[in-house]
Amino acid sequence: MIHKLALIGxxxxxxxxxxxxxxxxxxxxxxxxxxxxxxxxxxxxKGAVYHPDGLDIATLLDxxxxxxxxxxxxxxxxxxxxxxSLKTIQETNADSIVEVSYTDIETGQPAIDHCRAxxxxxxxxxxxxxxxxxxxxxxxxxxxxxxxxxxxxxxxVMSGTPAIRMPxxxxxxxxxxxxxxxxxxxxxxxxxxxxxxxxYEVALQQAxxxxxxxxxxxxxxxxxxxxxKVVILANVIMGQPLKKSDVPCKxxxxxxxxxxxQATREGKRWKLIGRVKKDENGISGSVAPEMIPMTDPxxxxxxxxxxxxxxxxxxxxxxxxxxxxxxVETGFSILIDLINIARGQI
Ligand code: HSE
Numbered sequence: 516m517i518h519k520l521a522l523i524g525x526x527x528x529x530x531x532x533x534x535x536x537x538x539x540x541x542x543x544x545x546x547x548x549x550x551x552x553x554x555x556x557x558x559x560x561k562g563a564v565y566h567p568d569g570l571d572i573a574t575l576l577d578x579x580x581x582x583x584x585x586x587x588x589x590x591x592x593x594x595x596x597x598x599x600s601l602k603t604i605q606e607t608n609a610d611s612i613v614e615v616s617y618t619d620i621e622t623g624q625p626a627i628d629h630c631r632a633x634x635x636x637x638x639x640x641x642x643x644x645x646x647x648x649x650x651x652x653x654x655x656x657x658x659x660x661x662x663x664x665x666x667x668x669x670x671x672v673m674s675g676t677p678a679i680r681m682p683x684x685x686x687x688x689x690x691x692x693x694x695x696x697x698x699x700x701x702x703x704x705x706x707x708x709x710x711x712x713x714x715y716e717v718a719l720q721q722a723x724x725x726x727x728x729x730x731x732x733x734x735x736x737x738x739x740x741x742x743x744k745v746v747i748l749a750n751v752i753m754g755q756p757l758k759k760s761d762v763p764c765k766x767x768x769x770x771x772x773x774x775x776x777q778a779t780r781e782g783k784r785w786k787l788i789g790r791v792k793k794d795e796n797g798i799s800g801s802v803a804p805e806m807i808p809m810t811d812p813x814x815x816x817x818x819x820x821x822x823x824x825x826x827x828x829x830x831x832x833x834x835x836x837x838x839x840x841x842x843v844e845t846g847f848s849i850l851i852d853l854i855n856i857a858r859g860q861i
Contacts (some may be wrong), residue, residue: 518857519569521555521609521638523600523629524616528643528670529556530579531846532613537572549854557603559616562586565595567608600625604632611856613849614642620734620743620759623650630666634658641852643670643845649743649759652750665856668751670848672698672744673821676837680851682752682825683861689827691752695790698744700819700839701728701735702767702787706804707817709775710784715768727819727840737766738802741789745800749791752825755798757791762800770804778806784814812836 522529536543536551543549553572555565562585564570570588578587586596604612612633614626623646630647633640635658642648647655648668659666672678673696682691697703701722708718719736722728727735734740742764749757767787778785783806791800807814812834816822821839826832838844855861 516550516857518549518551518611518853519554519609520551520611520613520853521557521565521603521607522553522613522615523557523603524614525556525558525561525575525579525585526615526617527842528615528845528849529558529613530576531842532615532849533572533576533846535843535846535850537576543854547854549857551853554609555598555603555607556585557598557600558585559600563596563598563603564588565598565603565607566591566593568593600629601632604629604638605636609638611639611641611853614640614644614647615849616644617730618644618646618743620646620649620739623647627651627655630655631658634662634664634666637662637664639665639667639856641665641667641849641856643668643674643848645671645740645743645747648751649746652747653756665852667849667852667856668747669852670845671747673823673835673837673839674841675844675847675851676821676835676839677851678823678835679747679751680855680861681835686825686827686830686833689829691825691827692794693790693792693826694748694752694823695788695813696823697786697813697816697821698741698789698823698839699735699738699787700821701732702738702741703816703821704819705736705767706770706775706785706787709770709772710779712772714772715770722819725819736768738764738787739766741787741802742800745789745791745802749798749800753791753793753798755793757798757800762802764801765803767804781806783808786813786816788813
């Protein structure tokens with residue numbers, strides 16, 4: 516059966532997913548029997564198109580590349596234009612809503628309302644947007660369950676690196692007591708470059724130019740992006756309703772070249788560590804720069820790469836290293852959620 520998709524947002528991640536669906540259509544169909552079709556896109560700035568029989572992906576990508584405006588998608592019988600996000604979610608024939616609009620980590624909106632509308636309309640929702648998972652996980656996962664649909668969010672932590680699916684599937688049955696990691700590529704890139712002698716400001720500018728940083732890099736450098744991921748891990752992997760306000764958060768903007776040199780002298784490295792821990796006192800989370808010894812696997816993670824170490828009772832420490840962002844990697848994170856939804860698996 517063809518899985519029909521409506522994309523809310525058509526920026527980097529949405530286009531990355533579209534490219535993958537175009538390039539891998541034959542392989543996905545022939546090897547795992549997965550077939551997807553984009554029936555609708557609604558983007559606040561780029562316009563909206565819907566056709567119940569599917570849109571042509573190559574044309575969508577071509578139009579966006581040439582004019583940046585979906586109004587230039589060619590006319591055809593049955594094509595609808597200009598539907599807003601809620602109408603697209605509620606009234607199209609999509610099986611899954613792909614929520615790839617911008618992340619507002621303060622309010623989670625409008626993405627939280629998009630998820631509510633999807634679930635109450637009987638549609639699955641998959642996303643790389645951290646807002647709904649970090650701020651409304653309990654409500655939304657319950658709503659999805661009540662409506663017998665799925666809430667997919669692999670891409671919210673470490674993009675296509677399976678930081679969420681790995682513990683939920685491969686470590687099932689173990690008691691995961693701690694997850695700690697490098698969850699923000701921008702700050703790890705800055706720390707790496709500062710160790711090479713660059714000033715903080717210059718390193719931050721480079722991270723922005725390379726596209727690692729958020730539009731407003733405050734969320735990166737002050738640790739709020741990593742904090743959102745800590746909250747997601749606590750709720751999803753540890754099943755504990757930790758909130759943003761429960762997580763003390765310190766970024767890297769106060770670190771100086773002298774601090775970096777001191778760590779080097781001590782045979783250590785600064786890393787912005789996000790941590791969630793479960794013990795006899797309950798659950799706790801934190802985000803802060805830590806000087807970690809070189810023997811810690813996280814110390815060797817350089818540049819914009821992310822990593823997570825899971826500590827469990829039965830499997831010991833396991834570290835997963837990989838991309839934390841990127842057009843193709845995050846597009847893949849959406850695809851893997853969709854494939855598992857189509858297969859009826861986690
Ligand atoms: N700005 C983020 C980072 C992107 O630097 O890791 C992924 O959330």
